[in-house]
Amino acid sequence: MSKQDLPVIDVTANDASACCAPLVCEPLNAAEAEELAPLFKAIGDPVRLRLLSLIACHEGGEACVCDLTAAFDLTAPTISHHLKVLKQAGLIDSERRGTWVYYWINPGVLARLSALLGPRAVAMAGTP
Amino acid sequence: MSKQDLPVIDVTANDASACCAPLVCEPLNAAEAEELAPLFKAIGDPVRLRLLSLIACHEGGEACVCDLTAAFDLTAPTISHHLKVLKQAGLIDSERRGTWVYYWINPGVLARLSALLGPRAVAMAGTP
DNA sequence: TCGCTAACTAGATGTCTGTCAAATTAGAGA
DNA sequence: TCTCTAATTTGACAGACATCTAGTTAGCGA
Numbered sequence: 001m002s003k004q005d006l007p008v009i010d011v012t013a014n015d016a017s018a019c020c021a022p023l024v025c026e027p028l029n030a031a032e033a034e035e036l037a038p039l040f041k042a043i044g045d046p047v048r049l050r051l052l053s054l055i056a057c058h059e060g061g062e063a064c065v066c067d068l069t070a071a072f073d074l075t076a077p078t079i080s081h082h083l084k085v086l087k088q089a090g091l092i093d094s095e096r097r098g099t100w101v102y103y104w105i106n107p108g109v110l111a112r113l114s115a116l117l118g119p120r121a122v123a124m125a126g127t128p
Numbered sequence: 129m130s131k132q133d134l135p136v137i138d139v140t141a142n143d144a145s146a147c148c149a150p151l152v153c154e155p156l157n158a159a160e161a162e163e164l165a166p167l168f169k170a171i172g173d174p175v176r177l178r179l180l181s182l183i184a185c186h187e188g189g190e191a192c193v194c195d196l197t198a199a200f201d202l203t204a205p206t207i208s209h210h211l212k213v214l215k216q217a218g219l220i221d222s223e224r225r226g227t228w229v230y231y232w233i234n235p236g237v238l239a240r241l242s243a244l245l246g247p248r249a250v251a252m253a254g255t256p
Numbered sequence: 257t258c259g260c261t262a263a264c265t266a267g268a269t270g271t272c273t274g275t276c277a278a279a280t281t282a283g284a285g286a
Numbered sequence: 287t288c289t290c291t292a293a294t295t296t297g298a299c300a301g302a303c304a305t306c307t308a309g310t311t312a313g314c315g316a
Contacts (some may be wrong), residue, residue, distance in 0.1 A: 027185045033178040040177065044169030045304085050161040057155045065263065078305055080264055099262055099313055110245050118242035173274080193293060206275055208294055213273095227283055227292055 039113055042089035047072065048082045055092060055103050062104035167241055170217035175200065176210045183220060183231050190232035 028036070043049050054071055055063045069079045083103060086092045091110065094103045156164070171177050182199055183191045197207045211231060214220045219238065222231045 028178050028181040030174070030178065033174040033181070037172055037174040037177045039172075040168045041172030044165055044167075044172040046158070046161040046165040047304085049165045049168065050156050050158065053156040053161070069263095074304095075306065076263070077265080077307085081304075084264085096263090096312080101263060114242045114245035116242075117238050118246065175274085197293090202274095203276060204293065205277085205295080209274075212294085224282080224293090229293060 036113075036116065039089050039091065039109065042085055042091055045082070045085075047074065047079075048086055051079070051082055052086060052091060052105065056105050062102045064100045064102055066100065068103070164241075164244065167217050167219065167237065170213055170219055173210070173213075175202065175207075176214055179207070179210055180214060180219060180233065184233045190230045192228045192230055194228065196231070 043052060050071070051068055054068055055061075058067065065076075065079065065083070068083070069076050072079060083092070083094070087094060087103075089109075090106060092103050092105055094101055096102075171180060178199070179196055182196055183189075186195065193204075193207065193211070196211070197204050200207060211220070211222070215222060215231075217237075218234060220231050220233055222229055224230075
């Protein structure tokens with residue numbers, strides 16, 4: 001991942017006319033929008049956004065449901081529901097290990113969304 | 129609210145965690161999530177995501193409502209509603225010019241969201 | 257095997273949201 | 287002034303959603 005060959009572009013210089021931002025390059029057609037919107041919708045909830053953040057920041061890049069539940073004033077089923085939404089959107093993945101279930105982020109998807117909004121072609125870095 | 133004593137802040141630099149790889153740096157607290165989630169929610173609808181894209185791609189960086197409405201199979205009030213949602217989220221802005229109303233993107237907000245999701249410091253503006 | 261705990265599913269409920277038809281506001285021109 | 291068009295607001299309604307309680311599944315240890 002050489003940062004070097006990426007052009008250095010000041011994000012602040014990005015006004016709408018600057019082109020080359022995915023969103024700003026060519027308008028999304030209906031099908032693309034239909035495919036992408038659910039991803040944003042998934043993180044368009046405070047609880048889920050925070051869940052995502054908590055998972056991403058957790059050591060090892062993964063977090064146990066019990067840790068996550070403890071961070072909210074919500075019941076376990078509710079947290080479970082939100083995790084399911086994130087997972088179905090493809091933003092996170094999970095695995096059971098003994099008694100506990102661990103969740104981790106799917107970084108490629110996040111990178112894709114970032115690139116879409118981003119002022120520059122950030123990188124398809126994430127996608128292998 | 130006196131607008132005048134507000135410091136001029138580059139929105140792109142004004143992100144919640146003010147540092148680098150937002151989501152992945154330090155977990156968002158509840159307040160931050162509560163503030164940011166509505167932005168993602170706003171683009172979490174296929175119609176609005178496409179509206180945003182259409183506006184961004186339109187020549188001159190702005191688009192007339194009539195152009196936008198024509199691109200969908202929806203009634204004008206519905207488009208109007210979605211534009212209002214985007215505007216209230218701060219993602220777009222508008223101005224009436226004679227008979228027509230023009231909308232344009234607020235690029236700073238988009239950049240902020242991109243940076244938040246961005247993997248490695250999507251180019252945090254300042255760092256050359 | 258029996259309990260105990262972690263996590264999820266199912267069902268119910270009140271709220272939010274996307275959409276439309278109808279009514280309203282704002283300019284432009286005759 | 288009156289009329290036409292662009293755009294928004296209002297009100298209504300069906301469908302989606304966040305949350306809860308209660309019940310269920312899965313693994314661990316005695």
